[in-house]
Amino acid sequence: MNFPISRFESIETPFYFYDLSLLQQTLNELKKAEEAHPRFHVHYAIKANANPRILQLIAAKGFGADCVSGGEVQAALNAGFPADKIVFAGVGKSDKEISLSLKAGISCFNVESTPELEVINTIAASLGVTARVALRVNPNIDAHTHAKITTGLNENKFGIPAEDLVKVIAFVKTLKNLELVGVHYHIGSQITEPEPFRHLCEHINEWQEKLRAEGISLPGINVGGGLGIDYVAPDANPIPPFADHLDLFARHLNLREDQELHFELGRSVVAQCGSLISRVLYVKEGHTKKFLIVDAGFTDLIRPALYDAHHFTQNISATDQTATATYDVVGPICESSDVFSENEHLPLSHRGDLIAFRSAGAYGEVMASTYNCRTLPAAVFSEE
Numbered sequence: 001m002n003f004p005i006s007r008f009e010s011i012e013t014p015f016y017f018y019d020l021s022l023l024q025q026t027l028n029e030l031k032k033a034e035e036a037h038p039r040f041h042v043h044y045a046i047k048a049n050a051n052p053r054i055l056q057l058i059a060a061k062g063f064g065a066d067c068v069s070g071g072e073v074q075a076a077l078n079a080g081f082p083a084d085k086i087v088f089a090g091v092g093k094s095d096k097e098i099s100l101s102l103k104a105g106i107s108c109f110n111v112e113s114t115p116e117l118e119v120i121n122t123i124a125a126s127l128g129v130t131a132r133v134a135l136r137v138n139p140n141i142d143a144h145t146h147a148k149i150t151t152g153l154n155e156n157k158f159g160i161p162a163e164d165l166v167k168v169i170a171f172v173k174t175l176k177n178l179e180l181v182g183v184h185y186h187i188g189s190q191i192t193e194p195e196p197f198r199h200l201c202e203h204i205n206e207w208q209e210k211l212r213a214e215g216i217s218l219p220g221i222n223v224g225g226g227l228g229i230d231y232v233a234p235d236a237n238p239i240p241p242f243a244d245h246l247d248l249f250a251r252h253l254n255l256r257e258d259q260e261l262h263f264e265l266g267r268s269v270v271a272q273c274g275s276l277i278s279r280v281l282y283v284k285e286g287h288t289k290k291f292l293i294v295d296a297g298f299t300d301l302i303r304p305a306l307y308d309a310h311h312f313t314q315n316i317s318a319t320d321q322t323a324t325a326t327y328d329v330v331g332p333i334c335e336s337s338d339v340f341s342e343n344e345h346l347p348l349s350h351r352g353d354l355i356a357f358r359s360a361g362a363y364g365e366v367m368a369s370t371y372n373c374r375t376l377p378a379a380v381f382s383e384e
């Protein structure tokens with residue numbers, strides 16, 4: 001990625017830089033992949049990045065939205081996502097969030113428990129409407145990703161156990177203000193191998209047969225998100241393999257003629273277009289290590305502290321890339337976990353140099369906090 005470094009000189013660090021032309025190219029690829037399968041529908045998972053300008057671009061491309069809070073439903077509506085393309089998941093939807101979503105006329109609630117079904121039914125009845133619901137099923141599939149972003153195992157809090165599906169479907173049918181429109185799955189995030197998705201297809205195929213034997217047929221299947229990106233070499237692989245991902249489901253999932261398949265992609269859509277730009281405050285010589293202390297911390301990008309994530313790190317000011325040193329790259333927050341990476345090989349770095357943490361467009365800005373009374377990072381766009 002080419003950074004407009006002279007423009008950066010006048011911007012207060014740390015900030016997020018978004019390459020909107022890369023985002024457009026990514027959206028074009030995703031649209032092409034989606035259009036190759038007429039009954040496939042992609043919803044962008046707002047949780048990955050809810051920056052209004054980014055949401056507007058994604059909405060303008062005609063994708064739906066996947067939300068996990070009332071605030072996200074509102075952000076999606078504000079950005080121009082049509083209500084009938086908005087789906088709403090989450091284990092703990094509040095009455096206020098359910099009410100807001102029903103009034104907006106969203107496409108579907110992805111429901112995670114029987115008590116939630118009862119509450120949605122009661123609120124829908126009080127508003128005189130019918131709520132469309134899909135049941136989020138926990139398929140007990142290992143996504144082979146970091147434990148903190150694995151969601152489809154029995155020990156995870158998400159969804160209802162597959163074994164309870166028939167019983168819960170029978171229960172939904174007793175609730176007058178609900179219409180059951182499908183089943184929903186999301187097994188985890190940053191999944192870079194096809195196997196977990198193939199297992200998911202096998203699981204769904206098996207359960208479709210079991211449901212069919214019970215006389216149950218559902219029009220919608222939502223397989224969630226999870227497609228991983230290349231954090232190691234973002235310039236070599238700036239756009240994730242969307243066509244392969246969608247083709248995998250076309251090949252392995254037995255979708256009937258009258259069924260639609262929904263996806264909820266977050267990270268893969270926005271991660272590569274964003275970088276966190278920070279400045280070196282100090283180069284500190286420890287006894288055994290050299291520390292590069294930058295002005296960004298986990299308040300700006302929490303993924304390394306939260307998920308042991310590593311972001312490809314570049315000194316974008318260094319003119320001599322041949323003389324290098326090994327640094328622990330750390331932030332200013334008063335917590336030992338405020339470390340971006342250990343033993344990072346970088347060009348010799350100096351106070352004032354700009355450091356870019358790449359692939360930070362997903363789960364970056366959106367997770368920023370003001371801990372230590374810090375200021376939230378600004379967003380800067382390639383086309384200003």
Ligand SMILES: Cc1ncc(COP(=O)(O)O)c(C=O)c1O
Nearest residue numbers: 045186189225226264265266267
């Ligand atoms: C229900 C649901 N759908 C979709 C996503 C998006 O996942 P990803 O960003 O890995 O595509 C998430 C992320 O955690 C999620 O919880």
